Amino acid sequence: MSTTDEPTANAESPDEGPAGAPISPDGAKQKKQKKHLPVWQETILLLGIALVLAILIKALFVQAFYIPSESMEPGLVKNDRILVEKPSYWFGGPERGDVVVFKDPGGWLNGEEAAGPTGTVAKALSKVGLYPTGGHLVKRVIGVAGDVIKCCDEQGRLTVNGQPLDEKDYARLGGADCYGPMVNDCSKDWEVGPIPDGQVFVMGDNRNNSADSSFHMCKPTDTDCTKNPYVDVDDVVGKVFVLLWPSDRFKILHRPDTFADVPDAD
Template identity: 55%
Template sequence: MPEEASADKARKRHALPLWQESLLLMGLAVVLALVVKTFLVQAFYIPSGSMEPGLEVNDRILVQKVSYWTGEPERGDIVVFEDPGSWLSPAESAGPTGAVASTLSRIGLYPAGGHLVKRVIGVAGDTITCCDDQGRLLVNGEPLDSSAFIRNGRDCDGPMVASCEWSAGPVPEGSVFVMGDHRDDSADSSFHLSCDLSKERAQRRGDQAEDADPESAGTCDGTDAWVGTDLVVGKVFARVWPASRFSLLDKPEAFDALD
């Protein structure tokens, strides 16, 4: 019929060429990815063994940001955060290499680098002490049974290198105290309590103590131990790759006893 023919011609006139339609769809996909990365979920990869056994080297994880829109990190949360100040070497701070990987990382389609992942042990007002006669951390005097989620190693739940006797806190407002689940191999808040540890780490990096930037070792007065909540990107909620290790993640029940 004439009317149907006219309608078909009108649709054809308004239809975009295939290449324009493809570009439009790609643009919308990029915008959607940016929105998701900025406000909802971001992918990261695990570069070290500091969170073993739960998170292994090269695991891919997803971090959700919604929980901290109106709330704060809680004890037991696994969080990803920006470097609070020379916790990472320049090499460790570098993100993905290569033009494609870097571009995809910026829009949230490839795991980002230059961040750290640790577990929150103490929140504002908490005092963390190492350790009781069973080698357990004490949070506000209450023992934390970490046996279900940390990697067995030292005789106590102390930092990577140091005595089993130390105390941190009270944690300042707007900050958290974080530790890796692999306590023997995690340069975390407990590690940064000590100036000696900062120097030792600098030596392992190959820095010369006399030539090192004084600011690179931090203040060495314990303030380097805190991570500002404004640096926290979000909470790890899933391990998604390799597929054989896929799992949703939640805080261990041991932390419920501290509330």
């Protein structure tokens, strides 16, 4: 009698299935192969993912806009494409010197500027952040809550809380004559403030051709004036940080150093 164990009748050999049927090599490969979606389904899935990501990016992080007028020359020219980032204002408001994009407070844009993109495709793409959005304004923040702004000192400079701004590196200050939208409302000397909480005072870098906060102030000669020169912080979309197009003028925008010298409001 042998001591070697004999295989039982029910034992499966490596090449047999559960019932003793042989497994072909092709069958084993088929089991290992993963199922793939048809190309058209993969395409739709990828487009859906891209759309969701675009919407999230636009809502939370970065949005494209274009410059609607000449008011930010010389740095930003009409029809330039810019990128606006939003995280900077998640835990705080705009700072002096920031170039910001904001919703029209009401009547600041003319019909052409307020219209935004034309064409079905452009409008659809702008909704999801894949095409520059219109209907907004681009200006530089000059003052924040509590600030007092005066125009101008003996050298023709704006002052914020008594500190003059050196703006020759980024602003087109022009001469004494006004033109563009300022032609009927130019006032050489003015003062505004303290700026209310939750609001900012903005101006275009092209000072004599910008319908900005200084343009929407009540003048001493106005009666029953209801103008509001301020922009609500909640209407600010974000800070401009890149001039994207045209490519030969691509640049990263920075806050001018002159604003670092402005003291906090009393």
